[in-house]
Amino acid sequence: xxxxxxxxxxxxxxxxxxxxxxxxxxxxxxxxxxxxxxxxxxxxxxxxxxxxxxxxxxxxxxxxxxxxxxxxxxxxxxxxxxxxxxxxxxxxxxxxxxxxxxxxxxxxxxxxxxxxxxxxxxxxxxxxxxxxxxxxxxxxxxxxxxxxxxxxxxxxxxxxxxxxxxxxxxxxxxxxxxxxxxxxxxxxxxxxxxxxxx
Amino acid sequence: xxxxxxxxxxxxxxxxxxxxxxxxxxxxxxxxxxxxxxxxxxxxxxxxxxxxxxxxxxxxxxxxxxxxxxxxxxxxxxxxxxxxxxxxxxxxxxxxxxxxxxxxxxxxxxxxxxxxxxxxxxxxxxxxxxxxxxxxxxxxxxxxxxxxxxxxxxxxxxxxxxxxxxxxxxxxxxxxxxxxxxxxxxxxxxxxxxxxxx
Numbered sequence: 001x002x003x004x005x006x007x008x009x010x011x012x013x014x015x016x017x018x019x020x021x022x023x024x025x026x027x028x029x030x031x032x033x034x035x036x037x038x039x040x041x042x043x044x045x046x047x048x049x050x051x052x053x054x055x056x057x058x059x060x061x062x063x064x065x066x067x068x069x070x071x072x073x074x075x076x077x078x079x080x081x082x083x084x085x086x087x088x089x090x091x092x093x094x095x096x097x098x099x100x101x102x103x104x105x106x107x108x109x110x111x112x113x114x115x116x117x118x119x120x121x122x123x124x125x126x127x128x129x130x131x132x133x134x135x136x137x138x139x140x141x142x143x144x145x146x147x148x149x150x151x152x153x154x155x156x157x158x159x160x161x162x163x164x165x166x167x168x169x170x171x172x173x174x175x176x177x178x179x180x181x182x183x184x185x186x187x188x189x190x191x192x193x194x195x196x197x198x
Numbered sequence: 199x200x201x202x203x204x205x206x207x208x209x210x211x212x213x214x215x216x217x218x219x220x221x222x223x224x225x226x227x228x229x230x231x232x233x234x235x236x237x238x239x240x241x242x243x244x245x246x247x248x249x250x251x252x253x254x255x256x257x258x259x260x261x262x263x264x265x266x267x268x269x270x271x272x273x274x275x276x277x278x279x280x281x282x283x284x285x286x287x288x289x290x291x292x293x294x295x296x297x298x299x300x301x302x303x304x305x306x307x308x309x310x311x312x313x314x315x316x317x318x319x320x321x322x323x324x325x326x327x328x329x330x331x332x333x334x335x336x337x338x339x340x341x342x343x344x345x346x347x348x349x350x351x352x353x354x355x356x357x358x359x360x361x362x363x364x365x366x367x368x369x370x371x372x373x374x375x376x377x378x379x380x381x382x383x384x385x386x387x388x389x390x391x392x393x394x395x396x
Binding site: 013159169175177 | 355357368373375386391
């Protein structure tokens with residue numbers, strides 16, 4: 001069965017997104033600094049950057065796909081332009097139905113309205129024996145951890161404090177970690193854990 | 199001038215102590231698991247265990263010295279028995295005056311009632327050119343970080359979630375980190391940061 005990997009960047013005070021999320025600043029105040037390792041630290045963090053992609057399927061919350069709330073604006077085709085970096089099926093959790101959106105380069109966004117277990121089932125079918133990425137945001141990561149569906153947790157710990165925002169690791173129930181890896185770079189410390197559930 | 203080092207063990211969700219602190223369980227529910235690296239992981243974590251001690255002076259909050267609130271019970275001589283592991287001057291932040299308490303092995307507890315800056319000044323005088331440890335708890339660490347008095351932050355990141363308790367890294371203002379080190383052991387990932395202040 002596919003390995004399920006949840007991965008996110010977190011400030012040292014536990015936030016994966018800042019406050020005041022807007023169209024211009026989709027991850028909120030401070031989020032650009034939070035993710036500096038991806039841009040200014042590209043050379044130091046090649047393995048971890050590559051590990052964000054290359055999965056057989058991806059699952060993300062609706063806010064990670066776009067800033068729209070309520071009914072869909074069908075002109076919105078994601079943050080990534082016509083060729084998103086996923087190159088595979090992406091299952092977007094939403095309460096609002098929408099036809100699958102086929103993009104260039106192999107990415108198709110599927111909109112799942114019947115819950116996180118259904119999205120995971122569809123991702124497993126699509127991924128074959130490749131891994132599945134729980135790509136965020138905070139609430140989606142939390143829900144899959146509490147479901148007991150996550151096998152591995154990858155955290156890019158950013159050396160900063162956000163002070164406010166969303167904490168993916170709040171509200172967990174019975175999630176057990178085994179630490180397996182840490183590597184330091186100036187802009188992120190990479191942590192890896194095996195995950196199980198009581 | 200003495201280097202000032204703040205050091206604490208933190209769960210992956212950011213807590214350095216659990217809820218429901220009592221005399222029997224001074225760091226609250228879950229704290230024994232939080233600090234397993236100190237006991238069950240002694241072989242793996244020798245350098246970091248040694249780094250908790252060996253400073254020229256120590257500063258701690260009152261709750262770290264004892265469970266007493268309000269006026270002192272003079273029979274209380276700390277959690278550590280007659281020979282505490284500090285072997286040097288320890289400055290305890292409190293609102294209640296008390297004469298210095300001379301213990302075996304070179305530890306003397308000094309009770310400081312005129313604030314954190316005064317305690318730091320006294321610790322600097324006592325430490326000479328040795329380092330000063332901000333030994334906890336959460337509120338004491340936070341106050342010295344916000345004062346801009348901390349040069350180095352050492353965190354022992356425990357692979358667990360506490361879910362509630364005290365978070366030393368909440369409520370910080372203008373604290374800037376430079377990541378300098380990470381090392382993984384099964385029961386704790388050791389993180390080190392240089393600290394500055396805007």
